Each structure stands twice: as C-alpha cells, then as structure tokens.
Amino acid sequence: MAYREIYAGWQADPEAFWLEAARQIDWTTEPSKALNDARAPLYEWFTDAQVNTCWNAVDRHVLAGRGRQAAIIHDSPVTGTKHVITFAELQERVARLAGALRAKGVEKGDRVIIYMPMVPEALEAMLACARLGAIHSVVFGGFAAAELAVRIDDCTPKAIIAASCGIEPARVVHYKPLLDAAIDMAHHKPTFCVILQREQEVATLVEGRDVAWHSFQYGVAPAECVSVAGNHPAYILYTSGTTGAPKGVVRPTAGHLVALNWTMRAIYDCGPGDVFWAASDVGWVVGHSYICYAPLIAGCTTIVFEGKPVGTPDAGTFWRVIEEHKVRAFFTAPTALRAIKREDPDGLLPGTFDLSRLNALYLAGERADPDTIHWAQTHIKVPVIDHWWQTETGFAIAANPLGIEALPVKVGSPSVAMPGFDVQILDEGGHGVPPGTLGAVAIKLPLPPGTLPTLWNAEDRFKKSYLSHFPGFYETGDAGFVDDDGYIYIMARTDDVINVAGHRLSTGAMEEVLSGHKDVAECAVIGVADDLKGQSPLGFLCLNKGASRDPAEVVRECITLMREKIGPVADFKRAVVVDRLPKTRSGKILRGTMVKIADGAVWKMPATIDDPAILDEITLALQSLGLAKGG
Numbered sequence: 001m002a003y004r005e006i007y008a009g010w011q012a013d014p015e016a017f018w019l020e021a022a023r024q025i026d027w028t029t030e031p032s033k034a035l036n037d038a039r040a041p042l043y044e045w046f047t048d049a050q051v052n053t054c055w056n057a058v059d060r061h062v063l064a065g066r067g068r069q070a071a072i073i074h075d076s077p078v079t080g081t082k083h084v085i086t087f088a089e090l091q092e093r094v095a096r097l098a099g100a101l102r103a104k105g106v107e108k109g110d111r112v113i114i115y116m117p118m119v120p121e122a123l124e125a126m127l128a129c130a131r132l133g134a135i136h137s138v139v140f141g142g143f144a145a146a147e148l149a150v151r152i153d154d155c156t157p158k159a160i161i162a163a164s165c166g167i168e169p170a171r172v173v174h175y176k177p178l179l180d181a182a183i184d185m186a187h188h189k190p191t192f193c194v195i196l197q198r199e200q201e202v203a204t205l206v207e208g209r210d211v212a213w214h215s216f217q218y219g220v221a222p223a224e225c226v227s228v229a230g231n232h233p234a235y236i237l238y239t240s241g242t243t244g245a246p247k248g249v250v251r252p253t254a255g256h257l258v259a260l261n262w263t264m265r266a267i268y269d270c271g272p273g274d275v276f277w278a279a280s281d282v283g284w285v286v287g288h289s290y291i292c293y294a295p296l297i298a299g300c301t302t303i304v305f306e307g308k309p310v311g312t313p314d315a316g317t318f319w320r321v322i323e324e325h326k327v328r329a330f331f332t333a334p335t336a337l338r339a340i341k342r343e344d345p346d347g348l349l350p351g352t353f354d355l356s357r358l359n360a361l362y363l364a365g366e367r368a369d370p371d372t373i374h375w376a377q378t379h380i381k382v383p384v385i386d387h388w389w390q391t392e393t394g395f396a397i398a399a400n401p402l403g404i405e406a407l408p409v410k411v412g413s414p415s416v417a418m419p420g421f422d423v424q425i426l427d428e429g430g431h432g433v434p435p436g437t438l439g440a441v442a443i444k445l446p447l448p449p450g451t452l453p454t455l456w457n458a459e460d461r462f463k464k465s466y467l468s469h470f471p472g473f474y475e476t477g478d479a480g481f482v483d484d485d486g487y488i489y490i491m492a493r494t495d496d497v498i499n500v501a502g503h504r505l506s507t508g509a510m511e512e513v514l515s516g517h518k519d520v521a522e523c524a525v526i527g528v529a530d531d532l533k534g535q536s537p538l539g540f541l542c543l544n545k546g547a548s549r550d551p552a553e554v555v556r557e558c559i560t561l562m563r564e565k566i567g568p569v570a571d572f573k574r575a576v577v578v579d580r581l582p583k584t585r586s587g588k589i590l591r592g593t594m595v596k597i598a599d600g601a602v603w604k605m606p607a608t609i610d611d612p613a614i615l616d617e618i619t620l621a622l623q624s625l626g627l628a629k630g631g
C-alpha cells in the first residue's frame, strides 16, 4: 500500500491503525483499546495492557531462535576496541544486572539515573531498568555536575549507574568526580551508585555508597521481566526548554514499544537480522530510540559507536563502520556530515569503502542544509532522508517512509507527516494558514502512542508549554510551512531554544548562568549561524555600573562559568561586553534583531524599539567578532 492510503487509513480509524501495529508486540495482557481520552487534553495509549520492554527488546528474540545473532556491536575507535554481544549474551547480562539492582532494592517505579559514555553497558543499564519496571533517566556526559544535580533533585533516583570515565578525542572525561560533585550539590541522595570501572581510568569508590559494576553482580539471582501497565513511564529524558530548569519528558511504555517497532519497517525499512546504526549518543533521544530500543525491539543489530565523525582517526571512519558491520540504515546529524565534508570536500573517502549494503542515510536533529544533502547524495550514492522529530515525540513526525513507499525527495524538507501526526501550520490566532505561508507548526491532539503524555512532576508546565497556546493542538516550538504537496518545511524555533551541532540548548538557561557572574548586570544570549554546527551561542554582557573590570577578563570568566554550570556541550566560546541591550519600549530584549544583524541577514528596524542608536553599538560589537557582515 502507498503512503497516502496508509495515512488516510490512519486518519479514518486511528484506533484500528494502532491496534493493528500493536499486534507486533508481545503483551502479558493485550490492550483492549488503544486511546484513553478520559483526561483529555491529556491522553494515554494502551492503558489497560501489561507488557515489558526488555522482554520485547531482548528475551523474545532469544526465544525465537535469534540468540546467536549480534544484538550490539561496540565499535570504539577512541579506545581501539571492538566487541560483539549476541542476543543470548545480552539477555544473560541484562538479567544479571537487573538481579543485582533488585537485590539492592530497586523496584518497579523507582528512578535510576544513568550517566555513561558510549559503551554497551549503557544500553544494558537501560534494559536492566526496563526489565524491573524501574524508570531510567540517562544524562549526557557533556553536562556539568550542576546539570546532573538538577536532574537528581527532579527525579530523585534510588540508584545512579555511571562509568569511571568517557573518552573525548582530546581528553578523558572524568565522570566519577562529576558524579561525586553532583551528589554533593543535590538535596536528594541516591541510596547507592554502581560504577563501571574502565581501563582508561579507575575511579575511587565512596565506601558504603558506591559498588563496582562487576563485583555487585557476583552470585545474584538473575531477574525475570516484570510486567508494567501500558502507561507506566519507561524513562524520563530531560531536554532544554525556555528556562534554566530542564523539562523531564516522560516516555510511556506501551506506546513507545508499538510506535518504535512500527517505524523500524515503515521509515527505516529494517527487520530482524538487519544492521542499524544511529551515530548519536545514548544521552539524547536519538540514542534512546535508535541506538537502544527500536533496533533491538525489531530484532536488528545495533551499533554503539564511541568516536567522532572526524579525527577518530579520520573522515573515513563512518564509511569504514558501514562497510565493516554491513550497515543497512545509517542515521546521523547534518553537523556530522558537514564536519566530514569539510575534511573530504570532494567525497574521495566514501568511494574507497564498500557501501553496497547501505540502503539509506537518515538525517535529523537540526535543519539539513541543501549543500550537505547534495554532497551526501553524490558521494554516498543512497537516498538521503531528512526527517523531523523532537525529544518530546521520540520518533519522526515527518519523514520519507522508505519501507512504505519512497516518495520524491524535496531537498530542504523532511517530507511528509507520518501516520499519527496531523501537522498544521497556524497563525498567531491559531487559525490555519494557506500552503506556502510561514506559521507555527502544531499537531492536532491527540499525539500518537509513544509521545510524551506529560512532563515528570510538572503537569501544569506540560499544559502551559505545549497545550495552552493553541487549544486542541500540541505546539511544537518550531516555525515552518507546508507546500501544495503536503511536504513540511521546518525553518526555525519560535522559542529560546537553539541547536548547536544537533544538540538542543536553551539560551534562557545560558542567560541565567551569565546573570550569576558578579559583574554582569544584564545579558542576552543568541544563536548565530555557524557553518559547521548550524548555530553557535553568543553572549552580550552589560557590566554593573562602577565595575572597573577588564571586559576581556569578564568574558573569559563567563566562558569558564558556562563550562562549569552547563558543561562543555553548551559550546559557549564567545561573548562581548556592550553598554546597553536593544529593547522594545516595554523592555523586551530584541534578540531576533540581534540574530539577523549578526548573521548579516536583511533586517528591519523594529517599530517598537526604544532607542535605535543601540543597534549601531551592537553592530560594531558583532563586527569586532567578525560577524555582522552585510545585511
């Protein structure tokens, strides 16, 4: 059946569509219905079912005779190691780890924070939690201790599972001191921590609190899978919002299983035995959905890659991995391709590898620029599929569903809405706009299975952030348009979120950090265009009256402060001291105008500006950084 028929079939009878998709999942108790709208506009899916995620991702494949198939391939150019774990081994390892966690008191509903680099044990920890019905929250390794502490206080974990270290090309990331500092800072204290000691760095354990990954598993009885209700949270994943407090996106168990399994065939055209590779990190939603859960649920082999697109050792690494492990579907961020393209502009390296098993290359996480897509189409010689999604949805809202039908690619568009998503473009008043008109991208409620039902401990914030602006719709926070053929174009965020190297960051959170500097009276952070990373943060600092500090020194201190408070992932390397910030007469900082000036884009003097002369000063400051050329 073609895409349009399938989409129309879903629109005509969503209940039947999702119950049919649910037949691919092993249930302890099958759902009697799909949608639960008893608390609309808050929705749930498969509420009355009982199910276990780990069973579906691991055990059922062993039972079906796939025990000897590779489940996880760890390919780690930064440590020079490779390692294969079969489904049978994975079952054994996860059951033992779950048994050890249970023996120390972790039960269904308890939270467990996972703070680990790209090692298979990170996936094992996620699956062990799923086995017990414990709710994991994975924290990306590039965050500082303070960010980890915020997450500890918000989800109050019984346990934290961490590694001794991570390896970045230029340095060792000392996870354990970061973890210890975070626990010191947090009000909530975990009962215990499990530490995976890596060869590259052995951490000191805190007596009475920390246990070593291997020794705490000796002699424990392996744990069986614990069934949970369909609406039980599988995990919490924190993501950036408008303020410094991250949003805890809740992922519901049953919908997650059904939706991810559906995407593996429909979007990625992969099934049991195929090799799937998402070159992301377990700390992001792509890592949750497409390094860990979806490939395993579908019986595929997943690759855990611990390296970078360039420099580990060179710009051919991705193509080497695809050849060596016979990857069928490959998923990465446009930034990674831009990094490769910069080192191999003529695309010579891909041709030196056998990429014949590769069926398609998928891009997401940020806008895919046409140059990068053309480079990849020319040199990788497979369809390049841009698809659009968010941490909140957990899978693609818009894509080109290769497993259903390869639709014509329109460069610059992540193609069309997937079943489950009724995407509409609205004006400020919430009215639909004609094709080709830019507006807020909204999705008619209910959202499909697997998407966020709420935010952890913050139902009001959930309603306020996503449901209140356009009643009856979910507000994506993206601006864009739809063309006459129904292709969606995602152009920019409508909020303070910026996208740096495919990482979602909050300028509001960065401003809170800068305001914490003793000499900063006022500040603004904007995202300016960056050839490699899409956007790059830039700070404007107004110093306290009478502060007789060297501006360059304050800038340096602010850069260090950002690294300490948010972490290296913020990639905050530039700031400039100015006398005043441009504002409207009502006092709102004109960030949008500053972005346009910085990017050298065409801009208009805002009618509401308080003092137009300030923009001259801003332009000069930006020019001193090599920005604001033209416009």
Ligand code: COA
Pocket: 140, 141, 142, 143, 166, 168, 173, 279, 280, 281, 284, 286, 308, 309, 310, 332, 333, 335, 336, 339, 364, 365, 500, 501, 502, 503, 568, 569, 570, 571
């Ligand atoms: N743990 C600790 N630190 C990390 C980290 C991790 N997992 N990941 C990144 N960092 C650090 C980097 O070391 C860097 O630190 P530095 O300031 O000391 O150099 C900083 O965070 C910024 O990292 P990044 O923005 O990734 O820049 P980079 O220069 O190290 O690498 C690319 C550039 C293009 C190679 C890299 O950004 C990349 O691979 N991007 C693809 C992103 C991606 O796949 N995103 C997934 C979203 S779907």
Ligand code: AMP
Pocket: 239, 285, 363, 364, 365, 366, 367, 368, 386, 387, 388, 389, 390, 391, 392, 414, 476, 477, 478, 490, 491, 492, 493, 499, 502, 503, 504
């Ligand atoms: P995250 O929650 O980190 O996945 O970030 C989600 C945001 O990244 C979206 O709201 C978009 O702003 C942006 N994004 C993700 N994928 C795409 C895409 N294919 N095209 C344009 N923007 C994208």
